[in-house]
Amino acid sequence: MAVNTDFVGRTYPPSGPYAVSAADIAAFAAAVGATDPVHTDAEAARAAGYADVVAPPTMAVVYEQQSSRAYVADPEAGIDYSRVVHGEESFVHHRPIVAGDALTATTTVASIRQAGGHSMITVVTELTDEAGAAVTTASSTIVVRGGE
């Protein structure tokens, strides 16, 4: 199965909205050892200028991966998920994700590169809030290892 390079530039329909809860944020923060009280104490978060408790910087991946699944699981995309490893990840936060957000995610296949028999696929997911304002741009590169 070969990765279908015709998908470069394709944008999938928006997914979500994904409701972000204080409990979700607390669980994620605990799992990554994030001890800042802004993750768990709404008063501390408000004192720091946020509307509610703040998601750890990498929590956007939760919504990004739900959104990009439509592409990765698309049979026409030619991605053998058993051969996938995570190559790179980056986040640009236009503002922090906070409890109470309802995020919409839109994933675009940014590039597909071939190197050493592997395919490197970069997808970019834009997270926006209910007002349509940009919240986070998440970029993820997966490596589909070539067959032997």
Added chain:
Amino acid sequence: MSVRSFEDVSIGETFGPEVVAVGRDTLVAYANASGDQNPIHQDEAFAKGVGLPDVIAHGMWTMGASSSVVARWVGDAGRVLEFGTRFTKPVVVPTQGNEISVTGVVKSVDAERRRATVDVTTTCGDDKVLGRCIAVVQLA
């Protein structure tokens, strides 16, 4: 926590190393919090069956734990504006657990926007497990 001020930060300044423990329970907690239930992160027999030395941590756990160290240095997790990395080596997590070590060094500063760019180095034993790991933070 108090937020680090731009005036208190200089190029070349370092923080850490901070050692973060990771056990099988950590990976179960991360799987449940993130929704990534790939068995290579929880099931030893499955992991070994696909050629891994043992259960490995989610790359995103390693990245997340590293971001927590950066956030502690800044003093406000909401001020980590950008964070990116490559995943270079897996963190192997045997039954007795493992640990990663996280350090940061300030590479550049932006006086106009009161920001700093930090190079983050995360190691497990002798292995550098993250590559080109860079954070941009908003200082006070």
